[in-house]
Amino acid sequence: MLFHQDANFENLIIHHVGNKSQDEYFTLSDVEVDVASDEVLTSLLMQYFMKPFGKQAEVYRFYHPNDDLEFNEVYSYSKRFFEGQLSFIEYSKSVTKYLFEVSEHPKIKSGEVYVVALENVQLEGEDHRAIGIFKSENKEAYLKVYPQADGLGVNYEEQAININKLDKGVVIVNTESEEGFKVLCLDQTNGSEAVYWKDDFLKLRVRNDNFQQTGNLMKVYKNFVNDKLEEVFELDKADKIDLLNRSMNYFKTKEEFNEEEFNTEVIANPDAASLFKDYKTAFEKEFDSPFQSNFDIAGNAVKKMASSYKSVIKLDKNFHIYVHGKREYLEKGYDEDKGMNYYKLFFENEAE
Incomplete structure (x- = not known):
């Protein structure tokens, strides 16, 4: 997750890029925007640019089909800028002209390009x-409502920008440059023209380091337990929670993920382990993000996923049962006289 609350603008410039296939062109600015002189404008721009990325969980890296990162134009320009080999204005013009070159789909809209x-x-x-x-x-x-001598008046402004609706954006974080940087990407476009931003302009693929391996595996396993496993095995809510708790305990206590060990200690059923392997393979193919059999567990990824692992059984509107372990101390049944389901809990001490 990206946090921008303490971030500051160093530079800001605005260009305009049209659609090349429609014989439109681009307009480049030579002067930066002075955001330091207006705190309100600075705050609004920061909200417009950065707030949408606070909810972006996926981290990408630049790549190139021939595996030479230097052939990725945006990566190359960005690396040279961070290393001081390219001025900010030169950088902004270079990426804008390159964006124009890939804006060839007839449905791509023209618009302002902000580089910060x-x-x-x-x-x-x-x-x-x-x-x-x-x-x-x-x-x-x-619409703009304003006071006047005899009351209130109203006017309007056309072709204005809604600061709560960023259309497209990318944040390139200056770390791990040799591996393609850490990159966050946003595109609100739907349709055949949507791929040009992430695939043609940026050329991004999902990061696949220990952080990503840990987070993705935990996410895939959670979805597997909640959505897939019960298609083959009879599971109630307590069984699912037990499987998730065991996996969370594994990731919290181990330093390294070992596939064979995980299958034995957590899944503990050869048929279920085989089913999980097929489930993982489908994810790998869909997202082009292969899992390794062994990798170092990233603690910050485990902490991030912990909040999404639910360990509560909600019973009508009367009770919630929080299950932290010891599945064998929890029994489910049906009372014929009352015509209701019940849970039986076994414990030694009741906390004050």
Whole structure:
């Protein structure tokens, strides 16, 4: 997750890019926007650019089909900027002209391109410099009510930008440059033209380091237990929680993930382990993100996933049962006289 609350603008410039296939062109600015002189404008722009990325969990890396990162234009420009080999204005013009070159689908809309340099952007607990490239394509009309001598008047402004609706954006965080940086990407476009931003312009693929391996495996296992396993095995809510608790305990107490060990200690059923292997394979193919049989467990990824592992059984509107372990001390039954289900709990001491 990306935090921008302590971030500051170092630079900001605005260009305009059209659709190449429609014989439109691009317009480049030579002067940066002075955001330091207006605190309100600075705050609004920071909200517009960065707030949408607070909910972006997926982290990407730049890549190139021939495995030479230097052939990825945006990566190359960004690396040279961070290393001081390219000025901010030169950088912003280069990426804007390249964006124009890949804007060839007839449905791609023209729009403003905002390029920003930031400091104190926090990602995964560490502060970094970052570059943001954002594009606004959709405009709206806004009413403005204002006081006048005999009451209130109303006016409007066409072709205005809604700061709560960022169309496209990418934040390139200055860390792990040799591996393709850490990159967050956003695109609100749907349709055949949508791929040009992430695939043609940026050329991104999901990061696959220990953090990603840990988080993705925990996510896939959780979905497997909740959605797939009961298609083959009879499971009640307590059984699912027990399986999730065992997996969470595994990731919290182990330093390294071992597939064979996980299958034995957590899944503890050869048929279920085989089913999970097929489930993982489907994920790997769909997201082009292969799992390793062994990898170091990333504690920050475990902590991040912990909140999504639910360990509560909700019973009508009367009771909640929180299950932290010892599945054998929890029994489920049906009372014929009352015509209701029940849970029986076994314990030694009742807390004050």
